[in-house]
Amino acid sequence: MKVASYGSEALLVELGNAEQAAALSAHLAAQLPPGATEVMPGLHTVLLRFEPSLTDAARLVHFLGELRLTELRHEEPQRPGPSHDQPRAAADVEAIRLQVDYTGADLAWVAARTGLTPDEVITAHQAAEYRVALIGMAPGFYFLAGGDARLGVPRRPTPRTDVPKGALGLAGDYTGIYPRRGPGGWQLIGRVLDDLWHPTEVPAALLAPGTLVRFEAV
Amino acid sequence: MITVVATGASLTVQDLGRAGHAAWGVGSGGASDRASLRLANRLVGNHEGAAAFEVLLGGAVFSFERAALVAVTGAATPVTINGRPGRCDGPQWVPAGAVLALSAPGRQMRSYLAVRGGLDTPKILGSRSVDERSGLGRALRRGDVLLVGEETVGLPTVGLAPRPAWPAGPVALHAIIGPHDDWFTDNSLRRLGDEHWVVAADSDRVGVRLSGPALQRQVAGELLSEPTLRGAVEVPPDGLPIVFGADHPTTCGYPVVAVLESASSDLVAQCRPGQGITFVLTRPQIRLTTISGASP
Numbered sequence: 064m065k066v067a068s069y070g071s072e073a074l075l076v077e078l079g080n081a082e083q084a085a086a087l088s089a090h091l092a093a094q095l096p097p098g099a100t101e102v103m104p105g106l107h108t109v110l111l112r113f114e115p116s117l118t119d120a121a122r123l124v125h126f127l128g129e130l131r132l133t134e135l136r137h138e139e140p141q142r143p144g145p146s147h148d149q150p151r152a153a154a155d156v157e158a159i160r161l162q163v164d165y166t167g168a169d170l171a172w173v174a175a176r177t178g179l180t181p182d183e184v185i186t187a188h189q190a191a192e193y194r195v196a197l198i199g200m201a202p203g204f205y206f207l208a209g210g211d212a213r214l215g216v217p218r219r220p221t222p223r224t225d226v227p228k229g230a231l232g233l234a235g236d237y238t239g240i241y242p243r244r245g246p247g248g249w250q251l252i253g254r255v256l257d258d259l260w261h262p263t264e265v266p267a268a269l270l271a272p273g274t275l276v277r278f279e280a281v
Numbered sequence: 282m283i284t285v286v287a288t289g290a291s292l293t294v295q296d297l298g299r300a301g302h303a304a305w306g307v308g309s310g311g312a313s314d315r316a317s318l319r320l321a322n323r324l325v326g327n328h329e330g331a332a333a334f335e336v337l338l339g340g341a342v343f344s345f346e347r348a349a350l351v352a353v354t355g356a357a358t359p360v361t362i363n364g365r366p367g368r369c370d371g372p373q374w375v376p377a378g379a380v381l382a383l384s385a386p387g388r389q390m391r392s393y394l395a396v397r398g399g400l401d402t403p404k405i406l407g408s409r410s411v412d413e414r415s416g417l418g419r420a421l422r423r424g425d426v427l428l429v430g431e432e433t434v435g436l437p438t439v440g441l442a443p444r445p446a447w448p449a450g451p452v453a454l455h456a457i458i459g460p461h462d463d464w465f466t467d468n469s470l471r472r473l474g475d476e477h478w479v480v481a482a483d484s485d486r487v488g489v490r491l492s493g494p495a496l497q498r499q500v501a502g503e504l505l506s507e508p509t510l511r512g513a514v515e516v517p518p519d520g521l522p523i524v525f526g527a528d529h530p531t532t533c534g535y536p537v538v539a540v541l542e543s544a545s546s547d548l549v550a551q552c553r554p555g556q557g558i559t560f561v562l563t564r565p566q567i568r569l570t571t572i573s574g575a576s577p
Contacts, residue, residue, distance in 0.1 A: 064572050067460035068565030070540030073510055075460045092304070103303040103508035105532060110303075110508035120567045128572045198306040199506055199532030202415045206506065235503070243416050268305045 066124050069110060074120045076109045076127060081196050081208060084109055085272060087130070096126045104272065106197050106206065158192050158275035161259075163231055165280050167251035169219070173233060176216050184252065185280060187211040193238060193276040203242030203260035203268045207276055210238050222248030229255040231278070242268075256281065282346040283396065285425045286380065289340025292421040294400050295393075295527075297330040299408035303508060303531045310412040313391050313486055313527050313550035315543075317355035320442055321395035324352035324372045331399030331432040332409040334421075336392045339385035343394070348377045349429065350397035350437065356389035356551060371441040372397075388447050389551040397437075401430030414487055414528045451477055451557035454524075454545040456514060459565045461504070461536030465516070469496040473538065478522070478558040480549075487530075488515075488523040489549050491558060495520030496538065506532040512541035512549075514560075524549050 064087075065077040078084040088104040091111060095102070098118025103110040111123060165185045174181045193207035210233075218234045223246060226232075230241040232249025239249045242260035255278075259269045270276065285292065295318060298311025312318035312335055319329045334341065339358045353360050353369045360367035363379045369392075375381050383392055402409045402418075411418035421427075462470055478493035496516050509515070513525045515535045524541060525533075527550070539562060541549065552558065 065569055066567055066572055067569040068457060068567040069460055069537070070457050070510065070512060071542060071566075073540075074567065075507070088304075101301055101303065103531065105507040106505045108505070108507045110510070112510070120565075124567055124570070124572060197506065197532070198304065199508070200306060200530045202306045202308075202417070204306050245414075272304070 064127065066120075066127065068120045072115050073110055073112045074123050076111060078107055078109070081106055083107075085196075090130070096123055099123065104197060105199070158277040159270065160277050160279050162256040162281045163189075163253045163278045164256060165231075165253035167231060167253045169232075169250040170252045173214070173216055173250050173252055177213055179213065184214065187214055188238070188252065189278050189280060191277075193278075195270050195272050195274045195276065196237070197272060198268050198270075201242070201245065205240040205242075205259070205268075205270060207238040207240070208236065210236065212236075216250050218248040219250060222246050223251075226251065227254060229257075229259075231255055253280075283349075283400075283427045283429065284344040284346070285421050285423055285427070286342035286344050287340060287382075288421055288423060289336055289338060289383070291337040292341050293335050293411040293413075294332050294402050294418070294421065294427070295335040295410045296332040296399075296408055298410050298527065299406045302406050306531050307406060307415060307417070308412065308527075308529055308531045309511065310408065310410040310415070310417070310527050312393065312410070314355050314393070314547045316547045317391070317393045318395070320370075320444075321352045321354040321393040322399070324354070324370070324437060324439060324442060325350050325395050325397040326433050326435050326437045327395060327397060327399050328432045328434050331395065331430070332402060333393050333395040333400060336383055336394060337390060339383045339392065341394075342380060342382040344380050345375045345377065347429075349375045351375055351381065352395050353383065353392055354395075354442070355392040356386035358386040358392045359384040370444060371439070372437045388553070390553055391551060396429055397433060398429040399432035401428040410527075412528050447551075451559045452548055452552055453559050453561050454549055455542040455561045455563065456512075456539040456545065457542070457563050457565050458539050459537075460569060462538050463569065464498055464500040464536040465538060466497045466499045469494075469498075469520075470538070472496070473522075474560050474562045476559075478560070480552045480554050480556045480558060481521075482554040484526075484552075484554060486526050486528040486550075488525050489552065491522045491524065493521070496522065498536075500536075504534055504536055506534045507537075509533040509537065510540065512543065512546035513537045514539045514541065526550055 092102040101112040196208040197206040226247035231253040295312040298309035478491040481490040
């Protein structure tokens with residue numbers, strides 16, 4: 064694992080892969096190191112915020128150096144951290160099925176780019192099982208890992224200013240779901256019909272990181 | 282009860298934000314200039330994190346049904362109470378039925394109007410801060426009515442708070458280099474610290490955009506989305522830095538060349554378009570290091 068100061072009040076930890084990052088994130092959130100205030104997950108990274116009057120980056124690096132990453136996955140969280148609503152991976156459950164209207168504005172472009180027909184894109188996208196890798200960028204924006212490798216496409220060179228609520232997009236190795244209307248640069252292949260974001264509830268996002276997801280065309 | 286008579290360019294309720302929800306993609310948000318919000322609250326004997334009005338470039342007018350103790354901090358805006366001159370940076374009474382108006386400040390962007398007791402608006406995810414980008418609450422409109430809460434911690438003890446004058450020349454922002462400084466050429470990193478930058482017009486609560494000598498990358502490729510913080514200086518492909526503000530996205534996909542110190546994050550939020558900026562760069566406590574001993 065690599066570490067680097069992120070300003071004077073946070074430490075960026077870079078892991079080798081998403082599983083390690085998720086494991087470290089869950090471990091730290093369940094048991095914050097002394098002086099740490101928040102664990103922020105990334106795809107392959109974890110950002111650990113701390114109170115600079117209570118600890119410093121060097122002490123946290125020492126703390127991290129003592130952890131044995133290979134064992135983290137088997138550890139159950141001992142107690143909830145101060146952020147009582149930290150997402151927990153849903154283990155041993157069936158994939159949640161989301162209803163999709165596969166008529167996104169970039170479906171034809173994705174088909175042309177990948178050498179598939181639009182129907183083949185839809186079939187390939189539905190065939191895979193996905194895992195919520197990260198909620199980030201905007202509230203409730205889901206990064207889903209585990210898609211068909213043939214569907215890997217770059218983002219749009221210029222983001223759209225208006226992406227509809229529930230839009231389902233492709234970028235890199237990920238499928239993304241836009242929880243609400245707004246700007247966005249992913250290649251849109253459809254729209255999820257289920258409402259996945261409730262800002263006044265805790266937790267506000269319905270799918271916790273680690274949740275398994277499948278898509279079904281309607 | 283306080284009624285909004287006029288909003289000016291943008292009028293929102295802000296406190297110190299909602300920490301702890303980044304894992305759901307919800308950022309901290311909160312006052313753009315936290316130091317000024319804290320000061321306004323202290324001046325009226327509130328809890329430091331009580332909710333207050335954040336007023337962009339003046340122009341806001343309020344009608345007070347009951348007498349209230351208030352304080353205005355941040356951008357120094359001419360204050361009037363029923364047409365008579367009020368003041369900034371100290372507590373003052375607003376009589377029952379009076380109208381308080383904030384005119385356009387001569388410099389800086391945002392003023393804070395704290396009311397003794399704090400503003401009692403509904404909390405969303407633990408905070409009253411409005412984050413319109415995230416769809417958490419909305420900016421205030423003419424005719425909105427707000428209740429005053431009971432978030433006091435004691436009686437006001439200070440009559441007037443002195444504060445540093447706004448610099449005549451460029452504003453110096455203190456930043457710690459990294460974590461992705463190695464993505465940029467040495468020459469670009471030198472220019473980041475040596476040259477003047479200018480705040481661009483399309484800056485907002487999400488980020489302050491800078492124009493100046495575009496930074497050149499020496500590493501191609503894309504960054505996997507990483508968590509980020511207010512004050513992070515993100516550099517998109519065009520090489521022009523964006524300093525993340527209160528309503529920044531919780532993750533970013535571009536390299537972060539430096540991260541501002543907390544006080545400088547407050548300062549940059551007060552810089553108007555056209556304001557000159559310099560970066561005072563400090564080396565980080567921990568440079569990018571591989572931890573040995575940890576497995577794997």
